[in-house]
Amino acid sequence: MNYLFPPGFWWGSASSALQTEGESRGGGKGATTWDSWYASQPWRFHQQIGPDDTSTFYRHWRQDIALLKTLNHNSFRTSLSWSRLIPDGTGEVNPEAVDFYNNVIDELLAQGITPFITLFHFDMPMVMQQKGGWENRQVIDAWQQYAKLCFDLFGDRVKHWFTFNEPIVPVEGGYLYDFHYPNVVDFKRAATVAYHTVLAHAAAVKIYRTGGYQGEIGIVLNLTPSYPRSQHPADVKAAEHADLLFNRSFLDPVLRGEYPPALVALLQEYDQLPPCQPGDKALIAEGKIDLLGINYYQPRRVKCRDSAVNPAAPFMPEWLFENYEMPGRKMNPYRGWEIYEPGIYDILTNLRLNYSNPRCFISENGMGVENEQRFIEHNQINDQYRIDFVSDHLKWLHRGISEGSNCLGYHMWTFIDNWSWCNGYKNRYGFVQLDLANQQRIIKKSGEWFAATSANNGFN
Structure with missing residues (x-):
């Protein structure tokens, strides 16, 4: 079968400042939470590789953008670094950072690649975290200055803006499950961080709208469909609770301008x-977006709890459900994640039926x-498994679009093997292989396949 996509479909990939730039304390940049955490606990990072050793985009941006062109990208998402642009979080702007981002944006446009720019991708400036991070409303004030600066500096050329990437992840990692700094386990503080992130998002949207910038603004959410083990009412309720906490806590405010009453009632209880x-409430209502980025990796399968909760334990989402490992599921054994391609279709269908079919893309x-x-053949990684993964997801995406979903593009994570937080370079995701020793870049078989797919606006 021939899978053709609509004219003007966005073909590209996504990355972030902290995971690719390197020069984490160079170029006048201030420290992020990651720099400080790595300095104090390097053993928590795979092979003790920290954020200074990322994919050297700060030095090799021109070469890397030429590779994006070779891969036939017509669009590319990355993020700006708050701590690079404003090293102290507020106040003085770093001119070297302004030059760097101007060069990157101009070169992307010169190569015919539309820049999609995210303002915040997990990289809180340490000076802001020391004030409480997103727990402190003063940090939202500083963030508004940063957002306006970015719109003013780059908004003449950047027409697709995103406030946050996966805002639920710093909530989960930093305040529930101990895989991001500040390694707190406290649901109420987690809820405050999530709530203030929504306020920060809405404030940036309001600045963008009132500033009269020419373009659109959205957010990137990792949407993880919650599937119940069975249709037993207890399992169904467990899946609804997981969906409220992990999906709708951000999806409803940004698409409907309000929180789901069921979520408010649950937290109140x-x-x-x-x-x-x-x-x-009025500010959140002003945060409705123009464009939704959807990050999809895996489903969430849940069941009702089979055992009583320890009343002395801290309140956690798992008081309301348990994770369920479905027998026979297809796995990516390296990442420990289930591969479930129809999930991408289910997300689009849910948005179409329940959220007025917003403009969106797979980000x-x-x-x-x-x-x-171990998969190198003739000096190239033969990652047929990645080609199969992408094409199988694109088939379900194509089905969603054919049924009327307003999905405008597909961005792969990621363009080049990059640093992945505490996992370092343990798992490689790129279309392009990165040799850490000599920084050599070699296009994988999947990169060639993707270039052809983009050129043909589809595949057979």
């Missing part, structure tokens, strides 16, 4: 509501594999 202020989808060197 367990005394976990964050403190609210007058004016918050990330990808497959991390360990030790890819």
Whole structure:
């Protein structure tokens, strides 16, 4: 079968500042939470590779953008670094950072690649974290200055803006499950961080709209469909709770301008509501987006709890459900994630039927594999498994579009093997192989396949 996509479909990939730039303390940049955490606990990072050793985009941006062109990208998403642009979080702007980002944006446009720019991709400036990070409303004030600066500096050329990438992840990692700094386990603080992130998002959207910038603004959410083990009412309810906490806590505010009443009632029941202020509701209503980025990697399968909760334990999402490992599921054994291609279709269908079919695109989808060197043939990684992964997801995406979903593009994670937080370079995701020793870049078989797919606007 021939899978053709609509005219003007966005073919590209996604990355982030912290995971690719390197020069984490160079070029006048201030420290992020990652720099400080790595300095104090390097053993928590795979092979003790920290954020200074990322994919050297800061030095090799021109070469890397030429590779994007070779891969037939017509669009590319990356992020700006708050701590690079404003090293102290507020105040003085770093002119070297302004030059760098101007060069990157201009070169992308010169190569016919549309820049999609994210303002925040997990990289809180340490000076802001020391004030409490997203727990502190003063940080939202500083963030608004940063957002306006970015729109003013680059908004003449950047027409697709995103406030946050996967805002639920710093909530989960930093305040529930101990895989991001500040390594807190406290649901109420997590809820406050999530709530203030929504306020920060809405404030940036309001600045963009009132500033009269020519373009559109959205957010990138990792949407993970929640599937119940069975249709037993207890399992169905467990899946609804997981969906409320992990998907709808951000999806509803940014698409509907309000929180789901069921989520508010749930947090109220367990005394976990964050403190609210007058004016918050009106601000959240102004945060409705023009464009939704969807990151999809895996489904969430849940069941009702089979055992009683320890009343002395801290309140956690798992009080309301348990994760369920479905027998016979297809796995990516390296990442420990289930591969479930219809999930991408289910997300689009849910958006079409329940959220007025918003303009959206797949902003990330990808497959991390360990030790890819074993697949080298004739000096190139033969990652047929990645071609199969992408094409199988694209088939379900195509079906969603054919049924009327307003999906405008597909961005793969990622363009070049990059640093992945505490995992370092353990799992490789790129279309392009990166040799850490000599920084050599070699296009993988999947990169050639993707270039052809983009050129043909589809595949057979």
